[in-house]
Amino acid sequence: GAGVSQTPSNKVTEKGKYVELRCDPISGHTALYWYRQSLGQGPEFLIYFQGTGAADDSGLPNDRFFAVRPEGSVSTLKIQRTERGDSAVYLCASSPGSSTDIQYFGAGTRLSVL
Amino acid sequence: AQSVSQHNHHVILSEAASLELGCNYSYGGTVNLFWYVQYPGQHLQLLLKYFSGDPLVKGIKGFEAEFIKSKFSFNLRKPSVQWSDTAEYFCAATNFGNEKLTFGTGTRLTIIP
Numbered sequence: 138g139a140g141v142s143q144t145p146s147n148k149v150t151e152k153g154k155y156v157e158l159r160c161d162p163i164s165g166h167t168a169l170y171w172y173r174q175s176l177g178q179g180p181e182f183l184i185y186f187q188g189t190g191a192a193d194d195s196g197l198p199n200d201r202f203f204a205v206r207p208e209g210s211v212s213t214l215k216i217q218r219t220e221r222g223d224s225a226v227y228l229c230a231s232s233p234g235s236s237t238d239i240q241y242f243g244a245g246t247r248l249s250v251l
Numbered sequence: 252a253q254s255v256s257q258h259n260h261h262v263i264l265s266e267a268a269s270l271e272l273g274c275n276y277s278y279g280g281t282v283n284l285f286w287y288v289q290y291p292g293q294h295l296q297l298l299l300k301y302f303s304g305d306p307l308v309k310g311i312k313g314f315e316a317e318f319i320k321s322k323f324s325f326n327l328r329k330p331s332v333q334w335s336d337t338a339e340y341f342c343a344a345t346n347f348g349n350e351k352l353t354f355g356t357g358t359r360l361t362i363i364p
Contacts, residue, residue: 140294168350179255179341179354180295193351228295232350237302239285240352242295 139163141243143229149249150219158214158246162231169212170240171204172228180228186212187234219250253278255344257355264332265363272327272358274316274342281347284325286316287354290338298340301325302347312336337362 142161150156162169168187172180182196186206194204201219206212216223226247230240254277264270276282286298299310306318316327325342342355 170351172352172354177356179257179343179356180352182351182353185351196351230295237283238350239297239300240350241297242287244294 141229141231141241143227143243143246145246146244147247147249149251151251152219152221154219154250156216156219156248158216158227158248160212160214160229160231160243162210162212162229163241165233166231166241167209167234168232168238168240169206170230170232171212171214172230174226174228174245176225183214183227216248219248221250224248224250253344253346253353255342255353255355257340257342257358259358260356261359261361263361263363266334267331270327270329270332270336270360272340272342272360274325274327274355275323276325276342276344277323278344278346283345283347284316284318285343285345285352286310286314286325286327287341287343288338289341289357295341298327332360332362334362334364336360 144159170185171183174180185193189209201217204214226245228245230242232238232240256275284301287295301308301318309315339357341357343352
């Protein structure tokens with residue numbers, strides 16, 4: 138596709154449930170990023186992949202959050218035992234991979250934990 | 252800690268007015284600076300970026316920003332705004348070689364026709 142694709146666009150779940158959010162980056166982009174945007178805030182970094190490996194996961198808030206990118210393309214953000222405070226828009230971005238490349242963002246997944 | 256501050260939370264202007272949105276950063280080392288825009292119902296898009304060289308950078312749709320190292324600032328400007336500029340604007344920064352973006356809290360811009 139032409140841009141970064143994120144599915145689902147909206148996800149409603151109950152407290153304590155497990156959720157998976159998917160990101161399909163721009164074809165050929167080796168770098169992939171996850172951010173979280175809470176209401177009234179700017180996006181906050183969660184994790185960054187270069188290829189298949191997590192190059193920086195310092196933004197993951199706790200061990201309930203995990204992300205994978207097994208083939209260096211599609212990535213999945215996984216949240217276990219969801220809490221109401223996890224409600225936010227989860228954004229994915231990709232870039233060609235060098236430090237001077239810009240990041241292209243998807244439309245995000247709006248997660249609501251009831 | 253690295254941080255980006257945007258002090259204007261909501262700005263309301265009439266069409267044809269001049270715009271300046273403030274952005275200050277707290278970063279050590281070489282910094283890369285960005286302005287992203289999010290139009291209603293759309294995803295984040297890059298307006299402009301500064302990596303090095305001329306501190307006055309020009310972006311899309313007539314926007315420009317000036318990097319002032321002594322003031323740790325990267326303010327966004329446009330001489331004459333249009334109704335279609337209504338959007339949320341985010342300033343962001345990275346350290347050279349470390350690509351994770353740190354965003355400000357954003358400024359909501361409303362243009363009155």
